[in-house]
Amino acid sequence: MNSPRWLDADEQRAWRAYLRMQGRLTARLNRQLQADSGLSLADYDVLVHLTDREEGRLRPYELQRDLQWEQSRLSHHLTRMQHRGLVTREECADDGRGAYVVITEEGRRAIAAAAPGHVETVRRLFFDGLTREQVTALERLAADVLDRLD
Amino acid sequence: MNSPRWLDADEQRAWRAYLRMQGRLTARLNRQLQADSGLSLADYDVLVHLTDREEGRLRPYELQRDLQWEQSRLSHHLTRMQHRGLVTREECADDGRGAYVVITEEGRRAIAAAAPGHVETVRRLFFDGLTREQVTALERLAADVLDRLD
DNA sequence: GCCATGTAGATGATGTGTCATCTACTGGTG
DNA sequence: CACCAGTAGATGACACATCATCTACATGGC
Numbered sequence: 001m002n003s004p005r006w007l008d009a010d011e012q013r014a015w016r017a018y019l020r021m022q023g024r025l026t027a028r029l030n031r032q033l034q035a036d037s038g039l040s041l042a043d044y045d046v047l048v049h050l051t052d053r054e055e056g057r058l059r060p061y062e063l064q065r066d067l068q069w070e071q072s073r074l075s076h077h078l079t080r081m082q083h084r085g086l087v088t089r090e091e092c093a094d095d096g097r098g099a100y101v102v103i104t105e106e107g108r109r110a111i112a113a114a115a116p117g118h119v120e121t122v123r124r125l126f127f128d129g130l131t132r133e134q135v136t137a138l139e140r141l142a143a144d145v146l147d148r149l150d
Numbered sequence: 151m152n153s154p155r156w157l158d159a160d161e162q163r164a165w166r167a168y169l170r171m172q173g174r175l176t177a178r179l180n181r182q183l184q185a186d187s188g189l190s191l192a193d194y195d196v197l198v199h200l201t202d203r204e205e206g207r208l209r210p211y212e213l214q215r216d217l218q219w220e221q222s223r224l225s226h227h228l229t230r231m232q233h234r235g236l237v238t239r240e241e242c243a244d245d246g247r248g249a250y251v252v253i254t255e256e257g258r259r260a261i262a263a264a265a266p267g268h269v270e271t272v273r274r275l276f277f278d279g280l281t282r283e284q285v286t287a288l289e290r291l292a293a294d295v296l297d298r299l300d
Numbered sequence: 301g302c303c304a305t306g307t308a309g310a311t312g313a314t315g316t317g318t319c320a321t322c323t324a325c326t327g328g329t330g
Numbered sequence: 331c332a333c334c335a336g337t338a339g340a341t342g343a344c345a346c347a348t349c350a351t352c353t354a355c356a357t358g359g360c
Contacts, residue, residue: 006269007272010286011277011285014285014286018288018292021295021299026172030318042346061308061309068170069347070347070348072310072311075310077346079310095307096356097354097355098307119155119157122157126165134290134291135161136160137287138288139163144279144280145275145279146167148278149275184348190315190316211338219317220319222339222340225341226318227316227317229341242338245338246326304360305356308355310351311352311353313348313350314347314349315348316348317347318344318346321343322340322341326336326337327334328334329333
C-alpha cells in the first residue's frame with residue numbers, strides 16, 4: 001500500500017460533492033418519511049418488496065438478496081417491524097429451518113399512506129432539478145460502479 | 151397530496167440503481183476503513199477536518215457547519231472519539247459557552263495510517279470504473295441537487 | 301444410518317444516529 | 331442594570347446497524 005494514487009482535483013471535488021449530496025438527501029428523505037408516516041426508509045423498502053409479491057409473503061433470505069442487507073440487520077429489523085404490527089412471521093412447511101415474513105393489513109395501510117408523499121419528495125428534491133440526460137447518465141454511472149463492486 | 155407525480159420508468163431505474171450503489175458503496179468503504187484502521191467513515195471525516203487546520207483545533211459549531219451533521223450527533227460522536235483518545239476537548243476563552251475540539255497525537259497517527267488505504271479503496275471501487283466525463287457529470291449532478299436542498 | 305459441511309435464521313453486545321430537552325453563556329433593548 | 335431572545339453545547343432515551351456467535355435443519359459422501 002505504498003504511495004497510493006491520490007485523487008486529483010476533479011475527483012476530489014466530485015467525491016466531496018457526491019458525499020455531501022448523499023448525506024443531505026438521505027437525511028431529508030428519512031425525515032420526511034418518518035414525520036409524515038412514521039416509517040423509516042428501511043421500513044419502506046421492506047414493505048415495498050413485500051407488496052411486490054401478490055401474496056405479500058417472502059422468505060427472509062429472498063428479502064436479504066433483494067435488499068442486499070446484512071442478514072442480522074434484516075432479522076433485527078423484522079423483529080422491530082413485527083413488534084409494531086407491520087409484518088408477522090409464519091413457519092415454512094417446505095424447509096424446517098426457514099420462515100416467512102408476511103405483510104399485515106396494517107403494513108399495507110402504512111405503505112399505501114406513505115408512498116405518495118415519499119415519491120413526491122424524491123421527485124421534488126432530486127428529479128425536478130435534473131435533466132433527462134442527467135438521469136440516464138446517473139443510471140449508467142451507478143450500474144458501472146455496481147459492476148465493479150461484486 | 152392527491153395523485154402524486156409517480157416516477158416514470160427511466161427515473162425508477164435510475165433511482166433504484168442509485169440507492170443500490172449508494173448503499174453497497176458506503177458499506178464497503180466503511181468495512182474497509184474499520185477493518186484496516188479501526189476508524190469509521192464518520193471518525194475519518196472528523197479527523198480530516200481537524201487536520202485541515204494547522205492547529206488541529208476547531209469549534210464544534212464549525213465542524214458541524216462543515217460536516218453538515220446534526221449538532222447532537224456531532225456532540226455524541228466527539229464524546230466517543232474522546233473516550234478512544236482520538237480528540238480532546240478544551241475550554242474556549244473567548245466564549246464561555248463554547249469549547250474546542252483538538253486532535254491528539256494518537257488521532258494524527260490514526261488518520262495518517264488510515265488515509266492511504268481509504269483513498270486507494272475509493273479509487274478502486276469508484277473512480278477506476280468511470281470516465282473523466284462521468285466524474286465531471288457527477289459533480290455537476292450533485293451540485294444541482296444540492297442547490298435545491300437548501 | 302452417520303457424520304461433515306452448509307444454509308436459514310435468531311440473538312446479545314456494542315457502537316451509532318435522532319429527537320427532545322436541558323444548561324449556560326451572549327448580546328441587544330428597555 | 332434587568333430582561334429576554336438567541337446561540338453553543340451536552341445529555342438521556344430510543345431506534346438502528348454490525349459483529350460474533352448460536353441453534354436447528356438440510357444435504358451429500360461414506
